[in-house]
Structure formats: C-alpha cells, structure tokens
Amino acid sequence: xxxxxxxQRLRRGGGHIIRALSAEKEVLSxxxxxxxxxxxxxxxxxxxxxxxxxxxxxLRFCPLSFAVSGEGMKVLLASLSLEFPLAAYCLAAALxxxxxxxxxxxxLHDIDWPRMSHYESKNAEIWxxxxxxxxxxxxxxxxxxYLWSHIALRELAGIVRRVFSHLTIVVGGPExxxxxxxxxxxxxxxxxxxxxxxxxxxxxxxxxxxxxxxPLAGLPGTSMRIDGDMRHGPPMALRRLDDLPxxxxxxxxxxxxxxxxxxxRQRLADPATAEGRAWLDARSPLAHVAAIHCPVLMIxxxxxVRVPLLQARAMAAAGRPVTLAVxxxxxxxxxxxxxxxxxxxxxxxxxxxxxxxPVEDVAEDLVASRMAILLGGDFxxxxxxxRLRERNASPA
Ligand code: B12
Numbered sequence: 275x276x277x278x279x280x281x282q283r284l285r286r287g288g289g290h291i292i293r294a295l296s297a298e299k300e301v302l303s304x305x306x307x308x309x310x311x312x313x314x315x316x317x318x319x320x321x322x323x324x325x326x327x328x329x330x331x332x333l334r335f336c337p338l339s340f341a342v343s344g345e346g347m348k349v350l351l352a353s354l355s356l357e358f359p360l361a362a363y364c365l366a367a368a369l370x371x372x373x374x375x376x377x378x379x380x381x382l383h384d385i386d387w388p389r390m391s392h393y394e395s396k397n398a399e400i401w402x403x404x405x406x407x408x409x410x411x412x413x414x415x416x417x418x419x420y421l422w423s424h425i426a427l428r429e430l431a432g433i434v435r436r437v438f439s440h441l442t443i444v445v446g447g448p449e450x451x452x453x454x455x456x457x458x459x460x461x462x463x464x465x466x467x468x469x470x471x472x473x474x475x476x477x478x479x480x481x482x483x484x485x486x487x488x489p490l491a492g493l494p495g496t497s498m499r500i501d502g503d504m505r506h507g508p509p510m511a512l513r514r515l516d517d518l519p520x521x522x523x524x525x526x527x528x529x530x531x532x533x534x535x536x537x538x539r540q541r542l543a544d545p546a547t548a549e550g551r552a553w554l555d556a557r558s559p560l561a562h563v564a565a566i567h568c569p570v571l572m573i574x575x576x577x578x579v580r581v582p583l584l585q586a587r588a589m590a591a592a593g594r595p596v597t598l599a600v601x602x603x604x605x606x607x608x609x610x611x612x613x614x615x616x617x618x619x620x621x622x623x624x625x626x627x628x629x630x631x632p633v634e635d636v637a638e639d640l641v642a643s644r645m646a647i648l649l650g651g652d653f654x655x656x657x658x659x660x661r662l663r664e665r666n667a668s669p670a
Contacts, residue, residue, distance in 0.1 A: 346377035346378045346379060346485065347375075347377075347378045347379070347413050347414060347481050347484060347485045348378070348379045348381070348410060348411060348412045348413055348414070349369060349378065349379070349380045349381070349412065349413070349414040349415075349416060349481060350380075350381045350382070350383055350406070350407065350410055350412050350414070350415050350416065351365055351366055351380065351381070351382050351383070351416040351417075351418070352382075352383040352384075352385055352403070352415065352416065352417055352418075352427075353382075353383075353384060353385065353417075353418045353423070354385040354387060354390060354418075354422075354423040354426055354427055354430075355384065355387065355418075355420075355423065356387055356422060357534075358531060358534055358535075359384060359418060360521075361418045361446075361447060361473070362382055362416070362418055363382065363521035363526055363527055364474060364518065364521055365380075365416065365446075365473055365474060365477055366380045366381075366382055366521065366526055367518070367519040367520065367521040367524050367526050368474035368475070368477070368478060368518055368519060369477065369478055369481065370519070370524070370526070371519040371524070372478045372482075374478070374482055375478060375481060375482060375485075377485075378481055378485065381410055382526075383403065383406055385399065385403060385430075386399055386402075390426055400430065400433065403430065404433070404434070404437060407434065407437075407438055407441070408438075412438075412441060413441065413442060413484070414441070414442045414443075414444055414481065414484065415434060415438075415441050415442070415443050415444070416444045416445070416446070416477065417430075417431060417443065417444075417445045417446075417447075417465075418445075418446060418447045419445050419446065419447035419448070419449035419450050419459075420447050420448055420449055421448070421449065424447075424449045427445075428459075428464055431443055431445075431464040431465065432464055435463070435464065442466045442467065442484065443464065443465045443466050443467075444465065444466065444467045444468075444469060444477065444480060445459055445464075445465040445467075445468055445469070446468065446469035446470070446473045446476075446477070448607070450465075450468045450469075450470060450497075451470050451471055451607045451608075451609050452470065452609050452610070452611065452614065453470070453497055453504070453506040453609075453610075453611060454611065456468035456470055456497035456504075456506070457497065457504050460497060460498060460499040460504060461499070461504075466498065467480055467490065467496055467497075467498050468496065468497040468498070469495055469496055470495055470496070470497060470506075470509065470607070470609050471495055471509060471510065471511065471605060471606070471607040471609050472495075472510075472511065472512045472580075472605060472606060472607065473495075474512065474518050475495075475510065475512065476493070476494065476495035476496060476510055479493055479494075479495075480493065480496065491505045491507075492505060492507045493507045494507045494508050494509065494510035495507055495508075495509060495510035509603060509604065509605075509609050509610055511575070511577035511578070511579070511604065511605025511606070511607075512577075512579045512580075512605060512606075513577075513579065514579055515579045515580060542554075559589060560588060560589060560592065563589060563592035563593075563594055564592075564594075566594045567594075568595070568628070569595040569596065569597065569624075569628055569650070569653045570589075570594065570595065570596050570597070571596075571597045571599070571620070571621065571624045571653070572586045572589065572590065572596060572597070572598045572599070573599045573600075573601065573608075573617055573620065573621075573645075574586045574598070574599070574600050574601070575600075575601050575604030575605045575606060575607070575608060576600045576601060576602045576603075576604070577602075577603070577604060577605040578604070578605050578606045579605065579606070580605075580606045581606065583600065586598055590648075590649050590650075595650065595653065596649055596650045596653075597624060597647065597649065597650035597651065597653045597654060598647070598648045598649040598650060599620055599645055599646065599647050599648065600645070600646055600648055601613045601616075601617075601643065601644065601645050602644050602646065603644055610643075612642035612643045613643045613644075613645065615639050615642070615643070616639060616640045616642070616643030616645045617645075618639070619636035619637075619639035619640050619658075620636075620640065620645065620654075620658075622634065622636050623636050623637075623654050623655055623658040624653060624654060626655055627653055627654055627655050628653065636658065637657050637658050637661040638661070640658065640661055640662055640665070641661070641665050645662065646662070647659065647662060647663075651663075
C-alpha cells in the first residue's frame with residue numbers, strides 16, 4: 275500500500291494551505307508543542323475554523339494510506355482530559371505488559387484541554403494531533419469518551435476518519451459503556467470498535483485479533499457494526515485488579531504530570547503520611563454511617579473489582595437500615611440494558627415504599643435481569659420483592 279506523507283497529501287488535496295503547514299509542521303509534530311528553540315508553538319496561519327473547513331473539504335477526496343507492516347501493531351491512546359487521564363495510562367500499561375503483545379507498540383497522547391477549548395488555538399491543537407498521527411504510522415487510534423470530552427472527540431474522530439481513512443478507531447469510556455450508547459458512534463461511522471466497560475483485557479484481545487487477522491465480531495466487551503448489523507459481544511468484567519500492571523509503578527506516567535499529583539496532594543491530602551491518611555479516612559463514607567437515619571438503597575455489580583462488594587457490605591454491616599441488591603453479571607460498570615432497566619425499576623420501587631407518591635408498576639421490569647436482593651428486602655414493596663424472589667429462585 276502506498277504511503278503518502280501528510281505533506282504529500284496536503285499538496286495533492288490542499289495546495290493552498292501546504293505552505294503554511296510546512297512552516298509549522300516541525301513545531302506541531304512535537305508532542306510537547308515546544309519548538310526547537312524552546313518556545314511554545316505559535317500557530318500563525320491555520321488559526322480559524324474557516325481554514326480548517328477548507329482544508330478538510332479538499333482532503334476528503336485523497337485519503338492518506340498507511341503501509342501496514344504485518345508485524346506487530348502500533349496503537350496510540352489519546353485523551354482530552356481536564357484531570358489526569360488515568361484510563362489511557364492504565365490501558366497502555368496493560369498493553370505493554372501483555373506478553374502476547376510484545377511486538378506491539380503503544381503510545382499516548384494528551385490533547386491539551388485549554389488549547390482545544392479556545393477558538394484561537396483549537397485548530398493548531400488539531401494539527402498537532404494530526405501531525406502526531408502522521409509521525410507515528412499507526413494502525414489503531416484509541417479515544418477515551420467521557421461526558422466532558424465526547425463531543426470534541428467526536429468532531430476529532432470525524433476529521434481523523436477523513437484524513438487517515440485506514441486507521442481503526444477504537445473508543446471506550448463511561449460515555450459508551452452500554453450497547454445503546456455504543457451504537458450511536460458505530461452508526462455514524464466515527465468508531466470501528468467500541469469497548470464497553472473496563473478496557474484492559476478487552477483492548478488487548480482486540481489488538482491481538484487485529485494483528486492475527488482473526489475475527490472480531492462477538493468478542494466479549496465489544497460492539498461493532500458488521501455488514502450494517504450491530505454486533506454486541508457479552509459483557510466482560512475484570513477479574514482481579516492485582517493482575518493489572520500499574521502505570522505508576524511501571525514508570526509510564528510522564529514527569530510533566532508530577533505537578534498535577536503535587537497539586538492533588540496539596541489540595542486534598544498526601545496518603546503517604548499518617549496525617550494525610552487520617553484526613554482521608556475521616557472522609558470515608560464509613561466514618562459517617564452513624565449520621566444516616568433513613569433507609570438506604572445500594573446496588574452493586576458483584577464482579578466489581580475496583581470498588582468490591584466488600585465495601586457495600588461494610589456499609590451495610592454498620593447497622594443502619596439498608597437494602598443491598600447485587601447484579602451478578604456486572605462489574606464496575608452497569609452495562610447491560612436489562613440491568614439498567616432493573617436498576618431504575620428498583621430505585622422507583624424503593625422510593626415508592628419509602629417516599630410514597632404515584633409510581634408505575636415496575637415488577638415486570640425486573641424480570642430480564644439477574645438482580646438479587648442480598649439484604650433488607652423489607653424496604654421494598656411486597657409485590658416487587660415477591661417477583662424478584664420468584665424469578666431468582668437461586669440466590670446470586
Ligand atoms: C475519581 C473520579 C473523579 C476525580 C478525577 C481524578 C482523576 N482524573 O484522576 C474527580 C473528583 C476530579 C472527578 C471529577 C469529575 N467527574 Co468523576 N469520577 C471519578 C470516578 C469515581 C473514578 C474514575 C477513575 O479513575 N476510574 C478508573 C479508570 C481506570 O476507569 P475509567 O476512566 O472508567 O476507564 C476504564 C473504562 O472506561 C475503559 N476506557 C476508558 N477509556 C477508554 C479508551 C479506550 C480506547 C478503551 C478501549 C477503553 C477505555 O477502560 C478503562 C480502564 O478499565 C468515576 C466513577 C467510577 N467509579 O469510575 C467518576 C466519573 C468518571 N466522573 C464523572 C463526572 C461526571 C465527573 C465531573 C464532570 C463531575 C462534575 N460535575 O464536576 C468531574 C469532571 C472532571 C474532569 N473532567 O476532569 C462521571 C462521568 C460520566 C460520563 N458519562 O462520562 C463518572 C463516570 C461518575 C458517574 N457515574 O457519573 N471525577
């Protein structure tokens with residue numbers, strides 16, 4: 275497959291802007307945005323949205339192609355984060371530590387939030403990102419989607435799609451944790467693969483299968499569109515957090531994040547000190563259970579290894595009135611539609627019993643889920659509890 279550089283591609287498709295770009299390319303290619311003389315990148319020409327639209331319209335007709343080597347895979351995980359993008363670093367640590375992926379290369383890219391949010395700097399930040407994609411010669415781009423980033427990343431994914439049409443775009447994060455949410459990205463063609471829920475093991479499996487040319491449809495934890503049909507694999511929760519490598523202990527986190535951690539230690543507390551730990555313990559919900567007087571409903575994914583069921587049990591054991599429900603087939607994310615419906619139904623039933631007021635009959639909304647009540651069923655309306663017990667003869 276013939277490889278065109280970004281410059282060649284722009285020359286073919288957008289000659290009127292290439293002179294401006296080539297002057298800036300060296301600066302924009304550098305991940306830290308600092309030029310060779312140590313100054314900040316100063317976008318001078320590609321500054322307005324109008325320029326970008328002209329560029330993207332002319333680019334659409336000459337897609338850039340990568341020469342795929344056939345050996346290993348190159349993955350770039352990009353985040354647009356206000357805070358530390360823990361997900362991307364966890365995912366990169368997992369990919370790098372996977373012995374089955376020793377021939378794969380994982381890189382990270384922090385999209386700069388302030389530059390992306392300002393009209394004057396947005397296009398320059400997009401170009402910096404595109405230049406990085408060009409320089410890395412990737413096969414897979416991973417994007418983390420949250421409430422605060424998914425709209426901007428959707429726009430960016432559309433641009434990447436047009437410029438680097440052979441790139442596989444994989445998305446994950448809380449915004450796409452359910453099959454229904456995944457479908458919005460797949461239907462519009464902005465993502466090729468959606469990873470629902472915790473991504474460490476699933477992304478590794480996706481990359482392995484892509485490298486080996488193995489089929490991907492139905493892979494647990496993924497959603498994709500094949501021949502126009504949406505295909506959702508079963509959910510896949512993590513088994514043990516201890517099995518995952520730490521991005522901190524493996525030295526993956528770049529030094530420039532240190533100031534952020536220092537700020538958090540200062541703003542909150544330093545868990546490395548006895549004083550800091552005492553401050554944090556004092557703010558644990560467990561330290562405040564005695565102040566709770568009304569019944570509390572807790573719903574927990576039994577396979578959650580990030581916030582284990584043990585923590586809900588500790589809250590429940592503190593002697594306050596509690597209803598504790600578990601979803602046996604969910605982990606940290608409540609992903610499956612039947613479980614989300616059951617969750618909403620149980621909240622409604624609980625509030626009906628506790629607060630009164632008009633409600634719908636929700637008993638049938640619980641049927642498709644494997645939800646079970648571990649404790650405090652007496653805070654639920656009788657018919658709802660009976661329906662749950664009847665359907666769920668064996669305890670979860
Ligand atoms: C800690 C935390 C914070 C901390 C952040 C500290 C930090 N950044 O390190 C603080 C208190 C600052 C915070 C603030 C906010 N938070 Co917050 N926060 C959390 C919390 C409790 C844990 C996040 C975390 O670190 N999880 C561990 C990481 C590893 O998990 P993860 O990010 O979900 O990533 C995994 C998967 O999503 C997936 N994945 C993610 N990206 C990708 C990408 C690819 C390619 C793939 C394959 C997979 C994948 O794999 C990852 C690894 O398993 C979550 C709830 C939760 N329990 O998860 C809410 C949560 C993320 N926060 C949320 C919200 C709304 C906010 C605020 C907007 C609240 C507000 N109104 O101000 C702000 C926004 C701040 C910001 N944008 O930076 C929501 C986001 C909802 C959404 N749909 O996106 C969550 C999910 C809580 C909720 N259920 O509502 N938050």
